[in-house]
Amino acid sequence: MKVLFIYTGLFTFIKLDQEILEKHYKVYPFGFDASHKILTPLSFIRQVFYLLRHGWSADVIVCDFAGYNSYLPAIWGKIFGKPVFMILCGTECYRIPAISYGNFNKTLQGWFTGESLKMADYLMPVHNKLVDTEYTYAKEGAPRQGYRHFCPKATAPVVELNYGYDVKMFYPEDLERTNASFLTVASHTVGSTYYRKGVDIILEIADKRPDCNFTIVGRGPKLDNAQLPSNVQVFERVSQERLRILYSSHEFYFQLSMAEGFPNALCEAMLCGCIPIGSDVAAIPDIIGDTGFVLSKKDLNALSDLMDKALRSDKEKLSKAAVERIRTKWPLERREQILIGKIKEVTGS
Numbered sequence: 314m315k316v317l318f319i320y321t322g323l324f325t326f327i328k329l330d331q332e333i334l335e336k337h338y339k340v341y342p343f344g345f346d347a348s349h350k351i352l353t354p355l356s357f358i359r360q361v362f363y364l365l366r367h368g369w370s371a372d373v374i375v376c377d378f379a380g381y382n383s384y385l386p387a388i389w390g391k392i393f394g395k396p397v398f399m400i401l402c403g404t405e406c407y408r409i410p411a412i413s414y415g416n417f418n419k420t421l422q423g424w425f426t427g428e429s430l431k432m433a434d435y436l437m438p439v440h441n442k443l444v445d446t447e448y449t450y451a452k453e454g455a456p457r458q459g460y461r462h463f464c465p466k467a468t469a470p471v472v473e474l475n476y477g478y479d480v481k482m483f484y485p486e487d488l489e490r491t492n493a494s495f496l497t498v499a500s501h502t503v504g505s506t507y508y509r510k511g512v513d514i515i516l517e518i519a520d521k522r523p524d525c526n527f528t529i530v531g532r533g534p535k536l537d538n539a540q541l542p543s544n545v546q547v548f549e550r551v552s553q554e555r556l557r558i559l560y561s562s563h564e565f566y567f568q569l570s571m572a573e574g575f576p577n578a579l580c581e582a583m584l585c586g587c588i589p590i591g592s593d594v595a596a597i598p599d600i601i602g603d604t605g606f607v608l609s610k611k612d613l614n615a616l617s618d619l620m621d622k623a624l625r626s627d628k629e630k631l632s633k634a635a636v637e638r639i640r641t642k643w644p645l646e647r648r649e650q651i652l653i654g655k656i657k658e659v660t661g662s
Contacts, residue, residue, distance in 0.1 A: 403574025
């Protein structure tokens with residue numbers, strides 16, 4: 314069977330989806346580059362030729378992310394009866410103007426996203442809270458978020474498709490953890506990412522808590538130009554092997570995001586034994602469960618109190634529980650079973 318696989322950027326989690334599909338089907342991938350406005354029309358033209366070449370014989374269309382990239386494939390699927398599976402990773406389900414985040418924050422991109430969602434046969438958010446949910450963590454995101462809040466006519470069946478994790482790549486290294494150490498991975502702190510990943514509140518709390526050590530992975534103009542407290546160290550993007558070492562040498566992991574889907578770095582950190590401290594956003598509380606701590610509001614004093622509670626906790630017990638929670642609930646094989654199982658159910662092959 315032939316699958317058209319459409320994506321925006323070949324991130325690690327996108328590569329994993331492609332590998333999953335390639336284990337079962339003949340896959341024809343297409344990367345839609347919309348990183349610069351001038352490239353978007355060119356990507357549409359390239360995609361037309363791609364569809365004309367491969368679309369006729371396709372059995373299924375799978376889109377990772379919805380937006381510009383998914384619009385023409387969704388139309389093709391409607392016209393020629395090809396089932397369209399749309400994986401929703403997060404950004405296509407948000408509108409937070411204060412930090413310029415979310416597809417629905419931009420008129421044109423929001424339109425392409427909404428039209429794509431309405432034409433999809435199956436919508437596969439990485440967490441059900443991306444459908445439509447009350448938002449209470451930060452005033453900038455209230456009162457609701459979720460694709461159906463912005464596009465009520467997107468009524469295709471929902472199949473929750475959580476990410477899965479490779480326990481052979483992420484596991485606790487035999488390292489001594491630095492006392493009172495807090496880590497966050499923000500990839501690159503440019504544009505909305507600085508605020509979306511909570512880097513702003515981490516720098517504020519670092520200045521207030523000289524008794525703790527803070528590590529941020531991901532550089533960017535705002536961080537490069539900031540006056541960093543002496544207890545903060547910043548790294549460039551690092552390899553997965555280096556990440557595993559960083560996870561394993563820190564006691565706590567911060568996921569203080571204003572907007573998320575199903576954050577991979579949080580789960581990787583937990584697999585490596587970090588105790589999670591996260592915001593009450595999207596999948597984060599469900600991921601943490603009873604193995605860590607959830608910040609209900611974006612508030613500096615509340616965060617400091619939560620850190621005190623975490624520092625007084627049974628850290629060894631929580632660390633082991635965090636590893637076991639990700640290992641048992643979200644193995645890599647689970648995502649494969651859901652994605653391939655749904656495609657087989659629909660196509661019969």
